[in-house]
Amino acid sequence: MSSSDSDLNARWFKAMQELTVSPTSLVKCPKCEECELDVSDVTFGDQCQHLERHLSCPRCGAYNAILLRNYGSGDRETAE
Numbered sequence: 317m318s319s320s321d322s323d324l325n326a327r328w329f330k331a332m333q334e335l336t337v338s339p340t341s342l343v344k345c346p347k348c349e350e351c352e353l354d355v356s357d358v359t360f361g362d363q364c365q366h367l368e369r370h371l372s373c374p375r376c377g378a379y380n381a382i383l384l385r386n387y388g389s390g391d392r393e394t395a396e
């Protein structure tokens with residue numbers, strides 16, 4: 317039963333990588349693999365330069381977050 321822990325971590329890692337570059341992607345929950353993860357962004361810092369991207373599964377409640385530092389710097393814009 318415990319042998320899948322590293323698999324789960326690997327799937328989270330992949331999901332987080334995907335959602336770092338492409339937050340609008342539909343990524344299956346690494347835990348239950350039944351549902352797409354909900355993504356919500358929270359900015360913080362003096363000028364909202366940091367961003368925390370929360371990933372949660374509406375089905376099984378699995379949760380993780382990505383911290384993106386200096387996200388707003390460089391005037392980066394994504395057309396989506």
Ligand SMILES: [Zn+2]
Pocket residue numbers: 345346347348349350351373374375376377378
């Ligand atoms: Zn799930």
